[in-house]
Amino acid sequence: MFVQMRKITVAEGFADQVVERFQKPGIIEQQEGFVDLKILVKKTRRGDEEVVLLITWESEEHWKKWEKSDAHIAGHKAKRNEPKPEFILHVEVGHYEVKAVKQGGQLAAAEE
Secondary structure, X not given: OEEEEEEEEEOOOOHHHHHXXXXXXXXXXXXXXXXXXXXXXXXXXXXXXXXXXXXXXOOHHHHHHHXXXXXXXXXXXXXXXXXXXXXXXXXXXXXXXXXXXXXXXXXXXXXX
């Protein structure tokens, strides 16, 4: 499995807007090899907030196919001329190969 991590730092009070945007149904869920999308919000008392998206794919090849797909490219082109919301302060992206998964007390090596 393969995971894309996207950490979005936003101004205080705006995490819910990011969550709302990414929890809406979209075309990514219909893509071959898509496993799931987890939305995490870092617990903070005050100050900047963090939203982390973990997008899991069956393989890196499935993710690459999505990145190069007409639907994905068209979605980005449609937003190209829109200004980035001012409340988004920073975005960090990482890509990870899943090596093991624990579920219900069982450890299973990730399938290659």
